[in-house]
Amino acid sequence: MKQDKILLGHGSGGKLMHELIEDVFFPAFSTQQTAFPSDSAVLTLENKRLSFSTDSFVVDPVFFPGGNIGKLAVCGTVNDIAVSGAIPMWLSAAFIIEEGFPLNDLKEIVKSMADEARKAGIKIVTGDTKVVNKGQCDKIFINTAGIGLLDIKNENIGNGSLIKSGDKILINGTIADHGMAIMKSREMKHFESNIVSDCACLNHLIAKLSKECEIHFMRDATRGGLATVTVEICQNKDYGVELIESQISVNEEVRGFCELLGFDPMYVANEGKFVLIVAEKDSEKALQIMKSDDLGKQAAIIGTINDNYKGLALLQTSIGGKRIIDMPAGEQLPRIC
Amino acid sequence: MKYIDEYRNKVIIDKILEEINKWSKQRIKLMEVCGGHTMSIQRFGIPSLLPQNIQLLSGPGCPVCVTDRSYIDHLIALCRLDNVMICTYGDLIKVPGSTSTLERERASGRNIKIVYSVLDALQFAGTHKDLKIVFAGIGFETTTPATASAILMANKENLSNFFVLSAHKVMPPAMSALIDEGVQIDGYISPGHVSTITGSGIYEPFPEKFNVGCVISGFEPVDLLQSILMLVIQKETGKAKVEIQYKRAVKPEGNLKAKAIINQVFEMRDDWWRGLGILPESGLGISSEFEKFDAEKQFKVEIEPTREDKGCICGEILKGLKNPKDCKLFNKVCSPYNPVGACMVSNEGACHAYYKYRRLEL
Numbered sequence: 232m233k234q235d236k237i238l239l240g241h242g243s244g245g246k247l248m249h250e251l252i253e254d255v256f257f258p259a260f261s262t263q264q265t266a267f268p269s270d271s272a273v274l275t276l277e278n279k280r281l282s283f284s285t286d287s288f289v290v291d292p293v294f295f296p297g298g299n300i301g302k303l304a305v306c307g308t309v310n311d312i313a314v315s316g317a318i319p320m321w322l323s324a325a326f327i328i329e330e331g332f333p334l335n336d337l338k339e340i341v342k343s344m345a346d347e348a349r350k351a352g353i354k355i356v357t358g359d360t361k362v363v364n365k366g367q368c369d370k371i372f373i374n375t376a377g378i379g380l381l382d383i384k385n386e387n388i389g390n391g392s393l394i395k396s397g398d399k400i401l402i403n404g405t406i407a408d409h410g411m412a413i414m415k416s417r418e419m420k421h422f423e424s425n426i427v428s429d430c431a432c433l434n435h436l437i438a439k440l441s442k443e444c445e446i447h448f449m450r451d452a453t454r455g456g457l458a459t460v461t462v463e464i465c466q467n468k469d470y471g472v473e474l475i476e477s478q479i480s481v482n483e484e485v486r487g488f489c490e491l492l493g494f495d496p497m498y499v500a501n502e503g504k505f506v507l508i509v510a511e512k513d514s515e516k517a518l519q520i521m522k523s524d525d526l527g528k529q530a531a532i533i534g535t536i537n538d539n540y541k542g543l544a545l546l547q548t549s550i551g552g553k554r555i556i557d558m559p560a561g562e563q564l565p566r567i568c
Numbered sequence: 569m570k571y572i573d574e575y576r577n578k579v580i581i582d583k584i585l586e587e588i589n590k591w592s593k594q595r596i597k598l599m600e601v602c603g604g605h606t607m608s609i610q611r612f613g614i615p616s617l618l619p620q621n622i623q624l625l626s627g628p629g630c631p632v633c634v635t636d637r638s639y640i641d642h643l644i645a646l647c648r649l650d651n652v653m654i655c656t657y658g659d660l661i662k663v664p665g666s667t668s669t670l671e672r673e674r675a676s677g678r679n680i681k682i683v684y685s686v687l688d689a690l691q692f693a694g695t696h697k698d699l700k701i702v703f704a705g706i707g708f709e710t711t712t713p714a715t716a717s718a719i720l721m722a723n724k725e726n727l728s729n730f731f732v733l734s735a736h737k738v739m740p741p742a743m744s745a746l747i748d749e750g751v752q753i754d755g756y757i758s759p760g761h762v763s764t765i766t767g768s769g770i771y772e773p774f775p776e777k778f779n780v781g782c783v784i785s786g787f788e789p790v791d792l793l794q795s796i797l798m799l800v801i802q803k804e805t806g807k808a809k810v811e812i813q814y815k816r817a818v819k820p821e822g823n824l825k826a827k828a829i830i831n832q833v834f835e836m837r838d839d840w841w842r843g844l845g846i847l848p849e850s851g852l853g854i855s856s857e858f859e860k861f862d863a864e865k866q867f868k869v870e871i872e873p874t875r876e877d878k879g880c881i882c883g884e885i886l887k888g889l890k891n892p893k894d895c896k897l898f899n900k901v902c903s904p905y906n907p908v909g910a911c912m913v914s915n916e917g918a919c920h921a922y923y924k925y926r927r928l929e930l
Contacts (some may be wrong), residue, residue, distance in 0.1 A: 236675040246905050420683065486569050492684065493915070495611070530570045551788045552613020554925040557904075 239565045243454060246558045268463075269389045270311040270451075272448045273381060280386050282317035284308055285376035291566040293336065293370050297409075297418045297428030298502075301340035303568055305347040305355075306502060307453070312377050313434035314449035314505055316385030316441065319377055322348065325359040327372040340371070343410050351432035353377070385441065393447040396470050398464045399514035400534040401507040403527040404429070405480045410499035411488045413567055414507065419492075424484050431503035436524045440507065444517045448508040451501070453566060455559055458497040460506045461544045465536075471472040472544040474534035474556065497546075498559050500567045508536065575788030576612075584793040590801045595621045597752055599888050601743060602759035603630030603916025604787055610925040612789045622796065625888035626918035628742045629759055631707040631735075632659045633886060633910045633917045634841045639706075639735045641664035644673055645869040646702050647734065652867075653679040655689035663913045666875040681885040686711075686718040693722065702863045705732040710761040712736045712852060713826035716833040718859050719854070732862040734854055737839055739761035740770045741850035745841075747778050750889050755781040755799035755914055757792065760814045765821025765830075768810050775808040785815040817890045833858055842910060843883025850911070882909035885918050893924040899923060 240247040252268065256548050271284035277564045288304040302443075305322065312319040324344060328337065387393050412428040433451065440446060457479070465472045480488070481496045489496045503526060509517045514532055521527030544556040573785065574580075600606055606626045615624060628634050644665050647654045654670065661670045661682060674680040679699070683689050688702040705715040715732055722730040739762050747753065758771055763784045771782035781802040785795035795813045802808055812818050830852070839851025854862040879897055884890040892898050892911070902908040905919055911917035 234672075236672065238671055238675050240671070250905075483569050486572075490569075492574065546613075548611070548613045549576050550578055550612050550614075550617070552616045554610065554613040556615070557924045 242565065243559060249494050264336055269315065269319075271315045271389060273386055273389065278383065280317075280381035280383055282312045282315040282379040282381045282389070283376070284311040284315070284321055285374065286311060287372060288373045289369070289372050289564070289566050290413065290568050292413075292416055293310045293340070295428055296412045296426060298430040299340055299343055300371060300373055301342075303430050303502060304346050304349065304375045305344050306430050307378040307568060308375040309353060309517060310352050310431045310505065311435055313432075313437045313452050314378035314389065315379070315381065316388035316446065316449070317379030317381035318355045318438065319351065319379040319385070319434050322353055322355045322375055323357045323379045324355050325361075325374040327361050327368050329368050329370050329531070330362055330365045332370055337371070347432060347484060351434055368536040369523055385392060385446075388395040388449060390448055391448050391464070392558060393409075394464065394468075394470065394508055395447070396478065396536050396538045397511050398447050398508050398531050398536040399511050400455065400474065400516055400536065401509065401514065401521065401532050402452070402479070403433070403504055403507070403521050404529040405482045405485070406452065406501055406504060407489060407496035407499035408428065408482055409502040410494070411485045413414060414492065414494075421523040424488070426482070426484050426488065429501055429503035431526055433503065433505055433526060436526050437505070437523070439524065440517055443520060445508060449505055451505045453502060454500050456496070456498040456500055457504075457506065458495070458544075458556050459558050461556050464506070465542055465544055467542055469541050470536050470538050471538070471540040471542060472534060472556075473537055474544070474551065475547045476549045477532040478531045480531065481531050497556065502568065538549050558566065570730040573790065575692050575786070575790040577790065580790055581793060584790065585891065588622070588793065588797050589619055591797065592619055592622060593804060595623070596754045596800060596803050596894060597623045597755055598755045599625040599627045599753045600745075600757040600792075600800055601627040601629040602738065602762065603633065603914065604761065605757055605759070605785065605792065606630070606787070606918055607916050608787050609792060613925070614789060614792060615926070618796070622800065625753070625919070626885070627756075627757055627888055628746070628761075628841065628844065628886045629708070629739065630911070630914050630918070631711070631737065631804065631914040632663060634658075634742070634843065634912035635663070635706055635735050635895055635910065636842050636874075637665055637876065638838045638840075638871065639733075640670070641674050641871045641874060641892060642733060642869070643666050643670060643702075643704055645871045646863065646867055647673050647678040647680055649867065650691040650701075651699055652702060653681060653699045653859065654702050654704060655681050655683045655692060657684075657691060657915045658682045659916075660704055660706065662907060663910050664877075664907065666872050671913055690718045690727075690730060693727050694725070697729060700729050700806050701733065702731045702733055702867075705734045705736055708737055708739050708759070709765040709830070712830050712831050712834065713765060713823070716829040719833050719858050720829060721772070722861055723858065728860070731861055731866055732854060733863040734834070734852060735832065737841070738836075738852065739766075740773075741847045742841060742844060743774065745844050745847055746887055747774075747780065749887060753780055755783065755808070755890065757795050758782045758784045760784060760786050760791075760817065763812075763814070763818045763822070765823045765826045768801065768812055768818065768820045770821075773812045775810060779808045781808040782809075782810045784812045784814050784818050784819065819839065829927050843886035877908050880909040882911045882919070885911055892919040895919070
């Protein structure tokens with residue numbers, strides 16, 4: 232059935248969204264496609280490089296365990312810049328607010344943005360405010376854009392061209408926390424749990440890693456989860472990915488919720504996790520650096536780049552079987568960030 | 569996680585596999601009836617662990633897959649009425665009707681809500697008196713008791729804006745129909761959740777009449793492999809029988825209370841199964857005593873003529889006669905991104921599970 236309308240699935244971070252970007256946005260904006268569709272652009276000014284990224288936040292509910300829309304708006308853009316290998320420096324913040332939204336809630340959101348920016352060492356330098364009639368947006372939407380300084384030696388980290396067979400794949404902790412925290416606060420209010428979003432700025436941890444290790448690629452595993460990043464890494468490439476399920480950690484309560492609701496944690500959103508691909512020689516060092524940071528205590532080496540199955544992402548299951556990892560087809564959870 | 573990790577323990581799995589390899593001599597075809605089993609088998613990569621002479625077939629136990637296209641068309645006709653809100657389990661939203669889907673209708677502004685439980689739909693009816701809430705009641709004996717209890721609660725609370733469009737079905741007629749049609753099956757990996765309600769009695773005719781063994785299985789890898797082992801032993805010793813592997817949940821007599829409320833609210837009727845046609849006494853309609861909650865009777869709508877897609881072999885796949893990869897549409901025209909048949913839409917559908925986890929032989 233041909234699509235002639237935007238479906239919720241077009242915003243899911245999965246295949247439908249990729250199609251939309253490739254069929255509608257890229258041709259219209261004459262975007263030059265890089266090896267990887269990236270969340271940030273590398274800008275060239277003579278011998279200087281800047282990383283530039285933007286993101287809009289529509290999360291429902293606005294306040295959730297472990298954060299709120301403001302904290303998310305800062306972390307999201309900071310992380311998109313940081314995983315390109317750049318040092319995030321400046322942020323803009325634009326607000327679309329629904330008439331009647333409580334001022335105290337806005338103050339709390341803005342305070343979290345300021346706190347988070349301070350912790351990340353970035354400055355919020357410009358912004359915009361629009362108010363729309365009641366019912367014309369849901370409470371509050373925020374857009375942030377950011378600029379980072381990119382050392383020329385890191386300019387290929389975001390485009391995937393450095394990845395090669397034998398590289399190791401790491402993640403800085405448990406998966407699926409953010410998605411399930413949102414799900415819990417939205418749909419399962421009557422359940423008691425301690426599930427908290429992992430929403431956090433990763434730039435300091437990434438800066439430590441860049442100093443010490445030969446980084447080949449980084450990507451934050453947000454919408455679409457770890458599975459989507461894994462597929463993106465090797466799609467149409469002459470190498471494949473193999474992940475080992477038993478190395479991928481999921482918090483007990485998160486696992487319980489996923490089991491109950493039928494979600495595969497591999498597809499559930501994170502907001503403080505990134506996939507790191509490093510040269511094999513540096514994998515142990517990278518793991519130790521991650522583990523010594525508060526945001527990487529449960530880090531693990533979860534897989535390898537190989538050339539056994541070109542273009543394919545495979546999972547060695549916890550019981551020793553093998554299967555494909557695929558992208559989610561459409562909407563898993565709308566308005567997750 | 570307690571009660572899960574034990575059933576995914578590799579040491580135990582390896583022991584069961586060793587037993588399977590020891591016992592299994594003859595070629596054997598086992599059908600997992602339930603879509604939840606299909607998904608679990610593929611998700612854990614179980615086929616890649618079994619000896620070649622054991623073949624697993626996916627059966628007709630995915631409620632979305634066997635639901636007829638005309639049912640989707642009926643829901644679409646209802647959602648186009650003023651002040652009607654459709655509440656549905658998420659799987660149904662992308663299933664193609666003849667010319668539209670619920671997902672497309674929602675994008676056009678119709679009021680369609682995904683719920684996790686029929687009780688959420690009931691709650692909406694209580695808090696949105698200005699809307700008529702129609703719950704899409706699909707599923708086998710597993711989901712039927714919940715729908716029945718929602719209707720009883722609506723009756724007790726005297727709700728006049730809660731309705732159910734029932735496509736509920738019962739499992740055994742489909743299992744018999746497959747054998748009647750000559751599908752070669754040595755044993756059924758029988759549905760775990762259905763059996764928690766029905767008990768094991770419903771499977772007794774299979775060994776008696778057809779010499780086909782039935783093992784009621786849980787959903788974790790240890791459960792499934794143990795069930796496969798039990799069916800292999802039955803075959804190798806020539807003793808087809810009904811056994812319960814999933815003892816921690818299934819009692820021989822089932823759940824008497826749940827069975828009683830199904831009987832109170834629903835009555836048996838002949839029903840149309842996608843791929844299998846009309847099977848006598850295989851569906852559950854809402855009984856006349858509760859017809860004020862029956863969306864079939866309470867809304868007069870014109871349903872568009874059903875159009876089936878040509879080339880889709882969902883029917884033969886549901887019967888276990890063909891493998892998803894035998895379909896010429898598979899992974900070409902038909903994928904989870906553009907599903908042609910219901911087996912590709914539902915998470916529990918055989919085609920979806922194959923596409924997601926086993927497009928290539930590993």
